[in-house]
Amino acid sequence: MTYYRHVRLLSRVRSADGCFAIDESKDPIRGDPVVQLTLTITLPEGDAHYSAVCPTAFGAFQRIRxxxxxxxxxxxxxxxxxxxxxxxxxxxxxxxxxAYRMKMGIPAQLHDLVNIFDTGDDVILSTVAEQSAFYQSWLHSLHAAV
Structure with a gap:
């Protein structure tokens, strides 16, 4: 099954449109789920393509990032x-x-769930490393709040 999600990309000097092609299948040998993401960035000078394969969409998403x-x-x-x-x-x-939107010291709840491909005014641009560090800090903040 393949489906597509459009996304906006930003850099310091310009913005661009992108499209994720999301293919979900099973490993032909082991039968484990496999997700292949392909990001196509549309630029005036030509399209750029990036892909990643991982057992989860979020893992493949991080590899492309x-x-x-x-x-x-x-x-x-x-x-x-x-x-x-x-x-x-x-x-x-x-x-x-x-995935969950997190607030320091507060456990995530169902109303905090968002689709990773959706966008909103509350998106805080970050790198994979910054996002992972925030997640670890959030986990520690939950233990400190107890």
Whole structure:
């Protein structure tokens, strides 16, 4: 099954449109779920293509982000927002397409769930490393709040 999600990309000097092609299938040998993401960035000088394969959409999404970050690009969507990260439960249930918006010291709740490809005014642009560090800080803040 293949489906598509449009996304906005930003750099310090320009913005661009992109489109993710999301293919979900099973490993032909082991039968494990596999997600292949392909990001096509549409630029005036020609399209650029980046792909990643991973068991989860969020994992593949992070791999693509690591490819485009050195080029100065940031994805303007919840999956790339500083304060958004999937729980293990939602990685299993939704292949990581849904994730929680987090607030320090406050456990995430159902109303905090967002689609990683959606966008909003509250998206905080970040790198994969910054997002992972925020997630670890958030986990520690939950233990400190007890």
């Amino acid at each position: 690591r490819q485009i970050e050195p080029l100065g690009w940031r994805l303007h969507c919840y999956g790339a927002s500083l304060n958004v990260f999937p729980s293990r439960l939602y990685i299993d249930l939704s292949s990581g397409i849904r």
